[in-house]
Amino acid sequence: MKGLAPLFLGIFGTFAFSWVGLTVIPNWQIGHLNPQSDEEGTDIYPQPQSGMFERGARVYAANGCIYCHSQQVRADYAAADIERKWGNRRSAPRDYIFEQPVFLGKMRMGQDIANIGARAPAEQASPAPAGAAAPAASPSGGTSPAASPAPQGAAVSSPPPPANSPATAPATSPASPAPKTPTSPAPAAAPASPSPAAATAANASPNASPTSAAGAPWPVQTAGEPPMYSAAWHHVHLYSPRSINGDSNMPSYRFLYEKRRIRDARSADALQLTGSDAPPEGWEVVPSFDAKCLVAYLMALNQSHPLNDVRLVGGAPAAPVPAAGSPAPASPAPPK
Amino acid sequence: MNATGIPLKEPEVSAVAGDTEQLERAYIDASTRVPVLMFYTSSIAWLILGTLLAGFVSWKLHSPDLLSDISFLTWGRVRPAHMNVMVYGWASMAGMGTAIWLMARLCRTVLRYPLLLVAGACFWNLGVLLGVGGILLGDSTGYQWLEFPGYAAIILFVAYTLVASWAVLMFRYRRGDQIYITQWYLLGAFLWFPWLYSAGQLMLFVVPVQGVLQSAVGWWYANNLLFLWFGAIALGTAYYMIPKVIGRPVYSYHLATIGFWSYALFSSWTGMQRLVDGPFPAWMITASIAATILTMIPVATVGLNHHMTMQGYFPLMRYSPTLRFTVFGAMSYTVFSVIGVLISLRSVARYVNFTQASIAYSHLGLYAFFTMVIFGSMYYIVPRLIGREWRYASLIKLHFWASAYGIGLMTLMLLAGGFLQGVDMQNPTLAFSESIETTLPYLRGRSLAGILLTASHFIFAYHFGLMLLGLGRTSTVPTFLNPVEAEASGGH
Numbered sequence: 001m002k003g004l005a006p007l008f009l010g011i012f013g014t015f016a017f018s019w020v021g022l023t024v025i026p027n028w029q030i031g032h033l034n035p036q037s038d039e040e041g042t043d044i045y046p047q048p049q050s051g052m053f054e055r056g057a058r059v060y061a062a063n064g065c066i067y068c069h070s071q072q073v074r075a076d077y078a079a080a081d082i083e084r085k086w087g088n089r090r091s092a093p094r095d096y097i098f099e100q101p102v103f104l105g106k107m108r109m110g111q112d113i114a115n116i117g118a119r120a121p122a123e124q125a126s127p128a129p130a131g132a133a134a135p136a137a138s139p140s141g142g143t144s145p146a147a148s149p150a151p152q153g154a155a156v157s158s159p160p161p162p163a164n165s166p167a168t169a170p171a172t173s174p175a176s177p178a179p180k181t182p183t184s185p186a187p188a189a190a191p192a193s194p195s196p197a198a199a200t201a202a203n204a205s206p207n208a209s210p211t212s213a214a215g216a217p218w219p220v221q222t223a224g225e226p227p228m229y230s231a232a233w234h235h236v237h238l239y240s241p242r243s244i245n246g247d248s249n250m251p252s253y254r255f256l257y258e259k260r261r262i263r264d265a266r267s268a269d270a271l272q273l274t275g276s277d278a279p280p281e282g283w284e285v286v287p288s289f290d291a292k293c294l295v296a297y298l299m300a301l302n303q304s305h306p307l308n309d310v311r312l313v314g315g316a317p318a319a320p321v322p323a324a325g326s327p328a329p330a331s332p333a334p335p336k
Numbered sequence: 337m338n339a340t341g342i343p344l345k346e347p348e349v350s351a352v353a354g355d356t357e358q359l360e361r362a363y364i365d366a367s368t369r370v371p372v373l374m375f376y377t378s379s380i381a382w383l384i385l386g387t388l389l390a391g392f393v394s395w396k397l398h399s400p401d402l403l404s405d406i407s408f409l410t411w412g413r414v415r416p417a418h419m420n421v422m423v424y425g426w427a428s429m430a431g432m433g434t435a436i437w438l439m440a441r442l443c444r445t446v447l448r449y450p451l452l453l454v455a456g457a458c459f460w461n462l463g464v465l466l467g468v469g470g471i472l473l474g475d476s477t478g479y480q481w482l483e484f485p486g487y488a489a490i491i492l493f494v495a496y497t498l499v500a501s502w503a504v505l506m507f508r509y510r511r512g513d514q515i516y517i518t519q520w521y522l523l524g525a526f527l528w529f530p531w532l533y534s535a536g537q538l539m540l541f542v543v544p545v546q547g548v549l550q551s552a553v554g555w556w557y558a559n560n561l562l563f564l565w566f567g568a569i570a571l572g573t574a575y576y577m578i579p580k581v582i583g584r585p586v587y588s589y590h591l592a593t594i595g596f597w598s599y600a601l602f603s604s605w606t607g608m609q610r611l612v613d614g615p616f617p618a619w620m621i622t623a624s625i626a627a628t629i630l631t632m633i634p635v636a637t638v639g640l641n642h643h644m645t646m647q648g649y650f651p652l653m654r655y656s657p658t659l660r661f662t663v664f665g666a667m668s669y670t671v672f673s674v675i676g677v678l679i680s681l682r683s684v685a686r687y688v689n690f691t692q693a694s695i696a697y698s699h700l701g702l703y704a705f706f707t708m709v710i711f712g713s714m715y716y717i718v719p720r721l722i723g724r725e726w727r728y729a730s731l732i733k734l735h736f737w738a739s740a741y742g743i744g745l746m747t748l749m750l751l752a753g754g755f756l757q758g759v760d761m762q763n764p765t766l767a768f769s770e771s772i773e774t775t776l777p778y779l780r781g782r783s784l785a786g787i788l789l790t791a792s793h794f795i796f797a798y799h800f801g802l803m804l805l806g807l808g809r810t811s812t813v814p815t816f817l818n819p820v821e822a823e824a825s826g827g828h
Contacts, residue, residue: 003513003515004507004515007515007520007523008523008527010597010600011523011524011527011528011600012527014597014600014601014604015527015528015531015532015564015600015604017601017604017605018556018560018604018605019531019535021605021623022552022556022605022607022608022620022623022624023535023539023545023549023552023553023556026549026552026616026617026620027545027546027549029617030546030547030548030549030616030617031545031546031549032546033546033547060478061476061477061478062413062474062475062476062478063410063412063413063474064410064411064412064413064415064416064476064478065412066412066478067411067412067415067416068412070690072614072615074613074614074686075613078612078613078682078686079613079686079762080761080762080763080764083764084764084768090615091614091615092615093547093548093549093615093616093617094547095547095615096547096548096615097546097547098547099547100544100550101477101478101479101540101544101550102547102548102550102551103478104548104551104611104614104615105690106480106610106611106689106690106694107690107691107692107694107695108690108691108761108771109397109772110772111768241400242401245769247769247772247773248400248769249397249398249400249772249776250400251396251400251401251404251410251411251412252400252401252404252405253404253410254404254405255405255406255407255410256407
């Protein structure tokens with residue numbers, strides 16, 4: 001080859017071709033999506049997330065969760081993701097428009113967690129937009145206005161209002177009403193889980209209960225531990241994964257927790273640890289702020305809201321209700 | 337000449353070259369000495385660090401409690417640290433070292449402005465150091481191969497600008513009209529990298545694109561870095577080393593042209609195939625799958641070209657370390673691409689997506705292909721910089737076999753383990769944890785392969801250290817892997 005100019009132009013041209021083709025045109029096509037809403041302009045999905053969510057995402061990035069966990073559900077014709085209860089529909093670009101960074105992930109040494117927030121026990125399931133700890137920040141609780149707007153997002157921190165109804169939560173988990181019994185005095189139940197309160201709210205909303213009760217599309221485990229995928233469960237799981245699942249090869253993230261002496265009374269958010277992980281008498285293990293943010297982030301991962309772009313899995317074998325698991329499409333919007 | 341008619345002498349001597357030309361070459365080589373050795377020495381230091389990190393990562397995968405209570409040693413931080421040390425510390429620096437030497441040789445002029453390169457090497461090291469430190473302290477950005485936090489990325493970019501501007505200046509001083517094949521690839525690599533890097537940084541961090549497009553940009557960047565930066569350097573190096581060592585011109589110039597342009601055109605469109613069935617418009621993924629299949633064209637032409645050049649000269653691999661490593665790397669390029677095509681087909685990708693198989697793919701590209709070619713070039717270049725020959729043929733052989741078996745075993749383990757993992761994952765009647773259980777034996781096998789690779793890298797670093805200390809052999813004959821005299825003594 002002679003002459004520098006054709007070489008240079010060719011090198012530049014091939015690169016520009018690929019850059020335009022694989023980044024600029026897609027950006028033009030799906031780079032400016034808006035949330036969807038119904039005709040009245042309510043039921044907006046997705047919604048911007050809270051500050052705790054964003055910080056949680058940074059903790060997620062910093063500790064490399066993405067190298068083992070994906071956050072994308074593949075369509076039912078392509079993969080068993082939906083049969084595995086990782087979601088009730090495939091993920092779509094619109095699900096991620098408020099996320100920065102986006103953690104689609106490329107590896108599943110652990111489960112897909114695109115819907116881990118939706119898989120929490122019904123009382124805690126945060127409707128997609130509800131950022132944790134900022135109940136006020138989730139106006140009219142995005143997905144299910146009827147279903148308890150306020151306390152839901154508070155999965156992590158806000159102490160629940162006194163649980164006046166021990167709520168035989170029609171919900172799924174036998175353990176849910178008071179997962180924290182051991183130490184806490186009665187009404188201040190469940191530091192890390194606002195479950196009773198939320199359950200009340202859920203009860204109050206006739207719309208919500210059927211799904212949460214019958215639904216149980218997500219696994220619910222028992223045996224003395226906090227209900228599966230609740231905030232309390234996440235903390236115990238992050239602290240000591242093998243205390244929950246002996247086969248797990250997830251590393252523990254104890255450096256996100258602080259072991260300290262109990263001062264006056266046991267802290268509200270102390271972890272429920274058993275066996276060899278339990279701190280000695282007079283000590284407790286409490287989550288750091290980063291850990292709380294991380295759990296708030298996880299609890300807010302929820303793509304169960306129907307999207308017009310994507311059909312829900314109607315006939316997926318195990319899905320009990322057509323709109324399986326979507327937290328109570330309270331509005332008359334037809335589940336589709 | 338020996339029975340096979342193969343020139344076993346030092347190829348440069350056997351080349352029809354006047355004394356002046358040889359002197360000129362020696363002069364050029366001497367002028368590259370300081371910058372190239374700087375790049376090489378740093379890269380080998382990073383290689384050792386990256387290897388240790390890799391061992392740690394690999395081990396923790398089946399023994400998750402190992403040192404997991406220390407925040408900066410948690411798996412999710414050590415793994416990106418390992419990847420980035422290897423990508424930016426080892427591979428990029430070693431590749432630049434080789435590219436600089438090749439540039440000087442092929443421009444047929446003494447290296448000018450060495451200070452640009454020295455400063456570039458220093459800044460690059462600083463950038464990698466800060467970046468890896470940042471990752472370990474929890475500043476990772478979370479994008480594959482772009483984990484370095486902003487402060488490190490800026491420094492890397494400055495360092496790169498210094499090196500690239502040197503390359504452009506060198507081109508202006510070049511003698512002769514002809515631009516050899518190697519230079520096409522090197523010029524491409526030197527230009528593609530900054531565009532890629534700045535496009536990635538801009539679209540992810542400065543003016544971030546929305547939602548899933550970030551992942552698209554991330555994978556577009558990562559795959560193009562693999563092909564247009566590392567792949568281009570390695571192919572260019574192979575185009576120089578193979579003909580040089582066997583003392584024979586490249587088989588076909590036209591094939592090389594087709595190979596180069598089809599490579600630039602098609603491989604740059606890959607990347608999205610690694611997101612098969614993800615939340616993207618289907619055309620993006622299909623376009624990348626099609627491009628991946630079309631990369632068979634450059635693979636076929638480049639492979640054919642190298643093969644025809646080597647035709648009849650394969651026995652030389654018994655003797656020349658450079659040739660042995662380079663040919664291994666060039667063949668791995670074919671394997672890497674074929675496997676890339678296989679795992680990108682939708683029906684297969686469904687199984688291997690989200691499994692260890694994609695790690696196998698990266699290692700095939702970055703190690704079996706790129707790193708082996710670069711090892712080969714180092715065996716050729718370092719003696720010419722230092723004026724001594726490699727001390728022990730046995731160490732070179734050990735290095736080669738440990739590397740070859742190590743990477744072979746690792747690839748097999750990860751591919752097999754990944755495929756079985758995917759099959760289990762696609763079977764919803766099995767608990768998810770079963771799919772992980774299935775991979776564990778393979779991950780242990782991978783750790784074993786890692787031990788082999790670790791050994792090979794330590795051997796190489798030791799040998800290189802001896803060379804640096806001036807403890808190489810003083811001889812006019814390069815170090816052959818097997819004694820040549822016995823077989824070839826009849827000839828000359």
